Amino acid sequence: MSAELIDGKAFAEGLREKVGALAATFAAKAGRKAGLAVVLVGEDPASQVYVRSKGKQTVACGMASFEHKLPATASEADLLGLIEQLNADRSVDGILVQLPLPDHLDEQKVIATIAPDKDVDGFHIINAGRLAVGQEGFVPCTPLGCLMLLKDRLGDLSGLDAVVIGRSNIVGKPMAQLLLQESCTVTVAHSRTKDLPGVVRRADIVVAAVGRPEMVKADWIKLGATVIDVGINRLPPEPGADKGRLVGDVDFAGVRDVAGAITPVPGGVGPMTIAVLLRNTLVAAHRNEGVALAAGAL
Numbered sequence: 285m286s287a288e289l290i291d292g293k294a295f296a297e298g299l300r301e302k303v304g305a306l307a308a309t310f311a312a313k314a315g316r317k318a319g320l321a322v323v324l325v326g327e328d329p330a331s332q333v334y335v336r337s338k339g340k341q342t343v344a345c346g347m348a349s350f351e352h353k354l355p356a357t358a359s360e361a362d363l364l365g366l367i368e369q370l371n372a373d374r375s376v377d378g379i380l381v382q383l384p385l386p387d388h389l390d391e392q393k394v395i396a397t398i399a400p401d402k403d404v405d406g407f408h409i410i411n412a413g414r415l416a417v418g419q420e421g422f423v424p425c426t427p428l429g430c431l432m433l434l435k436d437r438l439g440d441l442s443g444l445d446a447v448v449i450g451r452s453n454i455v456g457k458p459m460a461q462l463l464l465q466e467s468c469t470v471t472v473a474h475s476r477t478k479d480l481p482g483v484v485r486r487a488d489i490v491v492a493a494v495g496r497p498e499m500v501k502a503d504w505i506k507l508g509a510t511v512i513d514v515g516i517n518r519l520p521p522e523p524g525a526d527k528g529r530l531v532g533d534v535d536f537a538g539v540r541d542v543a544g545a546i547t548p549v550p551g552g553v554g555p556m557t558i559a560v561l562l563r564n565t566l567v568a569a570h571r572n573e574g575v576a577l578a579a580g581a582l
């Protein structure tokens with residue numbers, strides 16, 4: 285048996301098309317484009333690539349992109365001051381501070397400064413709380429993207445056993461909340477979980493978000509399970525190569541023979557992150573302007 289590949293790249297493309305069409309309607313109704321401000325502190329090469337990509341895709345969807353780059357030496361006061369300015373700017377619907385931040389900046393304080401209704405990353409504790417109690421807010425992009433892929437593949441998730449490996453605020457915890465909302469039976473496994481392979485083996489749905497290359501092995505997976513790989517890990521380069529291979533948290537070559545469906549890395553969950561960010565920005569714009577967005581349109 286070879287698992288069906290869940291094509292996140294194609295799904296993300298479809299989502300961006302929908303966002304683009306609805307962004308045009310929004311601009312006509314509101315008399316302005318929806319706007320996303322992205323803040324990058326420092327020169328981390330991967331972050332630079334992601335920020336460039338966010339800017340390009342925002343513009344391609346017919347929304348306004350505002351890019352703010354601060355040096356790695358920027359003070360907390362500089363960064364918080366910029367966020368306050370963006371909070372007050374009516375042309376900005378969504379604000380995102382690219383993570384990770386340089387060590388001298390307090391990530392929690394920075395996120396807490398973003399106005400919750402412009403927090404399109406869904407990282408603010410107000411949005412985490414809204415998600416926990418099932419209120420409308422913003423849901424972090426990567427787990428929401430995973431949920432979209434799961435529902436597209438499986439339809440109704442009700443009653444399924446789901447294991448989320450990893451308990452980060454950005455992926456693991458919100459992923460567990462989303463699956464619980466879909467009436468899954470959810471287990472959050474982590475570095476202290478006893479008999480992790482045994483726990484994972486019970487799951488109809490496995491979401492791996494630990495940041496450890498190829499950790500989840502074929503003999504951990506129940507036959508036919510759906511496996512979502514959130515990991516993006518660069519292996520050391522092979523002799524003669526300048527870059528190492530990109531792999532997920534799942535041993536793809538082994539697991540694909542056991543699973544029913546699996547996301548590849550690259551081309552699985554990663555592209556969904558930015559597509560959902562654009563979706564969240566457009567939702568924010570509708571809320572900020574009091575323009576209705578048809579339920580389930582995005």
Ligand SMILES: Nc1nc2c(c(=O)[nH]1)N[C@@H](CN(C=O)c1ccc(C(=O)N[C@@H](CCC(=O)O)C(=O)O)cc1)CN2
Pocket residue numbers: 334380381382383384405425426516530549550551552553554555556557558
């Ligand atoms: N403020 C935020 N910071 C970070 C987030 C986030 O959601 N908000 N997520 C990640 C980085 N990220 C977006 O910011 C991101 C990661 C990966 C991809 C992606 O498309 N990956 C490709 C592979 C890319 C490659 O070749 O390196 C894939 O998986 O196919 C998009 C966005 C951390 N920071």
